Amino acid sequence: MFRRRVCLQSRACMMSQTGHLGIGMQDNVAVVTGGTGGLGRALLPYLIRRNFKIAVTYLIPEEARKLEDAVGLDEDQLMLRRCDCTDAEAVESVMKEAAETFGGINVVAALVGGWAGGRDLAETDTVRFDRMIDLNLRSTFYTLRAALPHMRDADWGRLIAIGSRAAIENPTGQAAFNASKAAVMSMIQSLATELDDTNLTANVLVPSVIDTQATRAALPYADYMHWPKPSEIAAVLDFLLSPASAVINGATIPVYGKV
DSSP: OOOOOOOOSOHHHHHHTOOOOSSOGGGOEEEEETTTSHHHHHHHHHHHHTTOEEEEEESOHHHHHHHHHHHOOOTTTEEEEEOOTTOHHHHHHHHHHHHHHHTOOOEEEEOOOOOOOSBOGGGOOHHHHHHHIIIIIIHHHHHHHHHHHHHTTSSOEEEEEEOOTHHHHOOTTBHHHHHHHHHHHHHHHHHHHHTTTSSEEEEEEEESOOOOHHHHHHSTTSOOTTSOOHHHHHHHHHHHTSGGGTTOOSOEEEEOTTO
């Protein structure tokens, strides 16, 4: 789609920082849904250092252009595809294309999600409830389900989703969001059990709140000084992609910062 090439790092630098994850490094393939968001943009440099081929889904073309300019990868290393991850067929199409283009899938980071608050349960309309279920639960379900058939043939694999501290502490005024994220966390734990006899793992990161422009805009009066930054959370994700994380499966990992 987008073709501009910019070299951010020399190949020698990439290789020196790359960890071997169980198969030939040229075969490492990651799919990052919602990869043009704050956390996705923070995660991509780690994947690049590990010499991954990367497929990224997005909704806003301008965000995709900025991402491509920033990472500077050729088309044989980066695939950008517009995809509404609440559409099962669209997600399946992207997963199939990524697997066929790059020769398989090893890592899936399901980062699509959203927040809506300000309503007690009795005041939560169906549209708002459905939106939270679609953005947080349904998008994650479609992503994982579409990826698994391609991943089971690989020698190793990691599936990662994003939960929320709110799903544990259940603050008022956002029942639909809390419920949708609680369901994501339960689904990952169920999947992890299903993967016990494979070389795949499934885990969920649980932020308090992520310090992004969108979050600051949604919470303009909040004190964001201690919110965990996307780069800090991405560093935890990087560990989950490393050989040392092979024994971590079904974990709910808090990344709360100092909030």
